[in-house]
Amino acid sequence: MVAVLALVTTPLRAVIDVVLPPRCPACGEIVDGDDRFCAACFGQLQALGPPQCACCGIPLPHEGDIAAQCGACLGEPPPFQRARAPFTYGGPTRHLVLALKHGRRLHLARMMARAMLRVAGDLPEDAVIVPVPSHALRLWQRGFNQAAEIARQLSRQSGRPLAVDALARIRATPSTKGLTRKARQKNVQGAFRVAHADQIKGRTVVLIDDVMTTGATVSACAAKLARAGARQVEVLTYARAVREEQAHVSVR
Numbered sequence: 091m092v093a094v095l096a097l098v099t100t101p102l103r104a105v106i107d108v109v110l111p112p113r114c115p116a117c118g119e120i121v122d123g124d125d126r127f128c129a130a131c132f133g134q135l136q137a138l139g140p141p142q143c144a145c146c147g148i149p150l151p152h153e154g155d156i157a158a159q160c161g162a163c164l165g166e167p168p169p170f171q172r173a174r175a176p177f178t179y180g181g182p183t184r185h186l187v188l189a190l191k192h193g194r195r196l197h198l199a200r201m202m203a204r205a206m207l208r209v210a211g212d213l214p215e216d217a218v219i220v221p222v223p224s225h226a227l228r229l230w231q232r233g234f235n236q237a238a239e240i241a242r243q244l245s246r247q248s249g250r251p252l253a254v255d256a257l258a259r260i261r262a263t264p265s266t267k268g269l270t271r272k273a274r275q276k277n278v279q280g281a282f283r284v285a286h287a288d289q290i291k292g293r294t295v296v297l298i299d300d301v302m303t304t305g306a307t308v309s310a311c312a313a314k315l316a317r318a319g320a321r322q323v324e325v326l327t328y329a330r331a332v333r334e335e336q337a338h339v340s341v342r
């Protein structure tokens with residue numbers, strides 16, 4: 091369908107827009123262009139940006155040194171160089187993530203990748219894009235891995251190579267809902283392995299997932315990647331869960 095739409099000429103496109111008007115990916119409201127939120131959902135987006143922790147990207151209360159880090163990163167440096175996400179998780183971004191996960195609306199991945207690249211800046215020359223893998227059973231149930239779909243679009247838009255199978259999931263992790271940070275860390279330990287070290291050795295790995303919650307999953311992946319010889323790991327997710335007390339976010 092997308093390929094067909096890309097081929098049609100403008101007048102025909104206008105006809106299609108009347109029959110199948112573009113809709114807000116979060117709430118389904120009719121909007122005036124593809125891949126955009128309606129005004130109401132756009133108004134609810136909470137953009138993440140400076141002042142933020144130089145490492146994990148969490149909002150910091152005061153404008154200061156751009157190298158400033160949050161207490162958690164200073165106390166226990168994460169196994170990744172930095173983590174960035176364009177938006178907090180909740181409201182419209184939650185709807186978008188769920189739509190991609192369960193609705194198989196793969197074109198949403200294109201929109202998410204574009205927003206992620208905006209906050210990533212220029213990816214290093216040696217960057218290789220690696221998605222957080224989903225377990226074979228989930229893959230079979232769902233038919234695709236949403237992180238891999240976002241990674242594929244990111245690779246296309248940034249021109250950096252995709253190593254879709256560099257990481258593998260050894261076992262499915264039970265739902266982490268309601269677990270504490272420590273419990274989540276325990277939950278994901280040993281869940282991943284590097285399947286193709288040759289694809290990441292000596293390179294900057296841009297690790298992709300849809301949502302970063304406590305960071306336990308991306309940290310487990312980043313630790314494995316670093317041990318397998320990655321030069322550094324940068325984490326890029328579409329949304330980031332930010333706790334109430336951390337929410338010094340700018341509302342756009």
Ligand SMILES: [Zn+2]
Pocket residue numbers: 114115116117118119127128129130131132
């Ligand atoms: Zn909407």
Ligand SMILES: [Zn+2]
Pocket residue numbers: 143144145146147148159160161162163164
């Ligand atoms: Zn931090």
